Amino acid sequence: MRINQRWTQSLMGFLVMETLAGLTSGCPHKCICASDLLSCTKLNLRMVPENLPGTTTSMDLSHNIIVSLGDEWLANIPKLRVLRLGHNALNSLSAGAFHNATELRHLDLSSNHLHTVRMESFQMLFSLEELLLYNNSITYVEETAFTRLGNIRKIYLSWNNLTSFAFSSMQNLTNPHLRTLDLSSNQFSDLPVEDVSSLPAFIKNGLYLHNNPLTCNCALFMLFSHWEIRGFSSVLEFSQEHTCRYMGKRRAVVRILQSQSGFDNCSVGLGQAIPEVALKVLVGKRLLLNCNTSLPQENTTFLWISPAYDFIFPPGNSNQSVRIHPNGTLEIPSAQPWNSGVYLCIAVNRRLSYNDTHEVNVTVHFPKPEESFNTGLTTLLGCVVSLVLVFIYLYMTPCRCLRCCSKPPQTPSPPQESSVQSSILCGTPPATDGSNSRKAGACRHVVFLEPIKEGRVEKNPKILQLRTDSDSASSVFSDCPIVQT
Incomplete structure (x- = not known):
């Protein structure tokens, strides 16, 4: 009995030791394995350990010197x-680095040496919700880098070297749940205000742009002021950090939401509609109208009213000319002139017992619009030109009888036909009084030629007849007295 009992105890101990060895055989050297967790932090690893346990759901490889991923x-x-791969030495990501991580929810690549972000690196992460890329050396993000991330909610790109970003790409997410897009502490000097303004409200609520060397301008001031009025968290939580540089000078830093210095005349029109509610599109192009509401997409239903006061219910019209996406975006595949007008979006959340509305003014135009001929402006221009020509003829025509105009005749003589013609060409009639010669020479009047009888010239014809009443053109253009001939 004692032998059998000892043999049984030895056998049980052996089995326990083998079981424990089997459980620990899959854990990498110096790493810590606990159930479905694997931790290999601060081990100065230059490459990813081998024999990773297949049951792992959470793996921490941070604070090492890993250079690349196979x-x-x-x-x-x-x-x-x-x-978690933060605080390593990764400088690039291969195209197949995360191809088998279809269940991955959280990916931490912060504090590495990455320079670019491309779509091929994340295109298989269908379930990813959080992506941490802050504190790298990223200078370029491909426009389609995040379009395949159907469940992405938070993207952190702060503390990099970005000078531009494709904000319009955020509208093309296949299943948009994005609530946080952190682009703070980068190198943005200008912002595409129209693209930023056209983003859905739930993205702008979490779009962080503070601590960037932005150049002060009215569009920037109106953008952040509008966000402050609407109560967006991205502005309210970091109101002191929203700064810009006056005239682009490094030392002339202005707090956008605290002072209006550097924003001359920018307060004019504040509170009015900004570019997000007015869209222009070419005929035949695809049109997307975002229902900019702060309501969460969960448990929220969307309804659109067209310019013709027709109700558009999800998923859209039966002929697919108008479609409504799950996030409330209204899509018109091929815009036509009759699609112009004001569209109204109504969002209702029954759980929160709250609804919201948003208007979008759409203008559909042709690539080369026909120029309208402004008849009134053309007529006015013609009148002005005619007046100028009249003044040139009356006051700038050279006097061809310079002697008769500047010097009174010594002996009066009967006017001849030639003298009649010279009087016509001369804007000032000859003066008979020497004392008034200068005054008369300085005055010019409109002259009228009476008809001459055929065959002869009268002895004392009234060739020059000057109209002196208040309605005459000469009295309007001259204050000089009229010299009688």
């Missing part, structure tokens, strides 16, 4: 949901 290195960890 293709499909996560193929044996199908249940991985959390991956």
Whole structure:
């Protein structure tokens, strides 16, 4: 009995030791494995350890010196949901680095040496919700880098070297749940205000742009002021950090929401509609109208009213000429002139017992609009030109009888036909009084030629007849007295 009992105890101990060895055989050297968790932090690892446990759902490889990630290195960890690779030496990501991480929810790549972000690196992360890329050396983000991230909610790109960003790409997410887009502490000097303004309100509420070397301008002032009025968290939480540089000078820093110095005349029109509610599109182009509301997409229903006061219910019209996306975006695949007008979006959340509305004014135009001929302006221009020509003829025509105009005749003589013609060409009639010669020479009047009888010239014809009443043109243009001939 004693032998059998000892043999049984030895056998049980052996089995326990083998079981424990089997459980720990899949854990990498110096790493810590606990159930479905794997921690290999601060081990000065230059590459990813081998023999990773297949049951791991959370893996921490942060604070090492890992330089690169191999293709499909996560193929044996199908249940991985959390991956932390922060504080390493990664300078690039291969196209297949995360191809097998279809269940990944949280990916931390912060505090590395990444320079670019491309779509090929994240195109298989269909379940990803949080992406941490802050504190790298990123200078370029591909326009389609995040379009395949159907469930992405938070993207952190702060503390990089970005000077531009494709904000319009955020409207093309396949299943948009994005609530946080952190672009603070980068190198933005200008912002595409129209693209930023056209983003849905739930994205702008979490769009962080503070601590950037922005150049002060009215559009920037009106953008952030409008966000402050609407109560967006991105502005209210960092109101002191929203600054810009006056005239682009590094030392002339202005707090956008605290002082209006550097924003001359920018307060004019504040509170009025900004570019987000007015869209222009060419005929035949695809048109997307975002229902800019702060309501969450969950448990929220959307309804659109067209310019013709027709109700558009999800998913859209039966002929697919108008469609409504799950996030409330109204899509018109091929815009036509009759699609112009004001569209109204109504968002209702029954759980929160709250609704919201948003208007969008749409203008559909042709690539080369026909220029209208402004008849009134053309007529006015013609009148002005005619007046100028009349003044030139009356007052700037050279006097061809310079002697008769500047010097009175010594002996009066009967006027001849030639003298009649010279009087016509001369804007000032000859003076008979020497004392008034200067005054008369300085005055010019409109002259009228009476008809001459055929065959002869009268002895004392009234060739020059000056109209002196208040309605005459000469009295209007001259204050000089009229010299009688």
